[in-house]
Amino acid sequence: MVRTVVEPAISEAPAAAGGESTAKGEQTRRLIVDTAVRLFGEQGYDKTTMRAIAAAAGVSVGNAYYYFPSKGHLVQAFYTTVQDAHADACRQVLAAPGPFVDRLRAAMLTGVETMAPYHGFAGSFFKTAAEPGSPLSPFSADSAPARERSLRMFADVVDGATTKIDPELRAELPELLWLAQMGVTLYWVHDTSPGQEKTRLLVERSAPLIDRLVGMSRYRVFRPVVREVLTLYRLLR
């Protein structure tokens, strides 16, 4: 078997502060994760075996498991990549303040747009993410960084909104919107319509709907029900 020789790169300051990785280890880690991400994109989740990843990266199977506890953890890297792209795509649109409905639609739509190329892939690995104890679950500790980033994005959506919103609702809104996007993603994964046009329709039409509901929250009549929903949400979180 042909083995690529990896030279030790530039000599590095030895683990300055809390550095848990040497230059060599980090290089192998990247090599593996890059190869995995590439193969996932090319062939989907199930078709991309750990043996194939290891072979393509020029390392042994065991070596991949030295850096990643499971195949699922390799997907986490893939997921992070996609999410970074989503955040980037949103930045421009969310730069200037504007109506809540536009910002919400933009955030959700670019999300669907960014994920689009990976629809098949997402379908095949979704089961892993849906498992309760899985590190890939959006609610898991392992997903905390990705979740935080996404939440910050929705906080930005709310902060830059010129629409008037009930203050109590406004505080919880980013989290609720993130949850809504999880719902959209759930629908998207199961959406078999060509180009996932149904999911686009869902976003296109639920954004104004959410906007209307949020707008209504300011009126006194709805205060009790809004409070009830928020209280329940806090209890269940």
Add this chain to the structure above:
Amino acid sequence: MVRTVVEPAISEAPAAAGGESTAKGEQTRRLIVDTAVRLFGEQGYDKTTMRAIAAAAGVSVGNAYYYFPSKGHLVQAFYTTVQDAHADACRQVLAAPGPFVDRLRAAMLTGVETMAPYHGFAGSFFKTAAEPGSPLSPFSADSAPARERSLRMFADVVDGATTKIDPELRAELPELLWLAQMGVTLYWVHDTSPGQEKTRLLVERSAPLIDRLVGMSRYRVFRPVVREVLTLYRLLR
């Protein structure tokens, strides 16, 4: 290995109408599914291997696959069992007409109650059901019978409700409530609180909430938004 000899039972009318199974085949099929259901309940999904099922049933692994295309299809049988129990538990409560809120709470609560013993099990096999193409998905063709039965139950919940409901909403309500129960189940699977008390809380408090929203649907002010939601739902179904 000890092998139970299976006598051909009572001689049977040969495949009267559309009968696709002989007596012997049906017996083996039942033997396998009963064994599988028992082991699933005793040890959970992952711990119960196909080899263990086959061994406990006194057949070969290949024989199990002759009757069931995959391990997941064996769970379908388990799921059906639980759902039957749920329907039975509801029948008594739903016999006499009453307020919508009571009927809804009862239906959902008995659902949680019926599933309770299998929480651990459900968690481990949930990933299989969540997969888009899976026959175990509640939206799949294979799940059609179970889905129909559940829908009929929620239709009963609505039909026997003495509460006044917007007719247009009333027509779609059973399906929406079924969807809501899917949501509750989704939460339940991920609920790690002792005895899944949080899920009970969710049902306990969301039933009056849904009731209130349904009640509000009759007022003219909300007609546009109700219609919008229903239209969107029909488009996405």
Add this chain to the structure above:
DNA sequence: GGTCGTAGTTGAACACGTTCAAGAAGGGCG
């Protein structure tokens, strides 16, 4: 009774994710 076709049954074999005992590499220290 014999023959044939279908239904039923078997267990070895495959590919997969994952584990693990063993070893190699490399650098710091006396």
Add this chain to the structure above:
DNA sequence: CGCCCTTCTTGAACGTGTTCAACTACGACC
């Protein structure tokens, strides 16, 4: 240089779900 410790790497091995070619049992038909 020699020793040791940590980091990194290996590939065989395990247990899993699933497949498949071969075999058996059995009822129907001539």
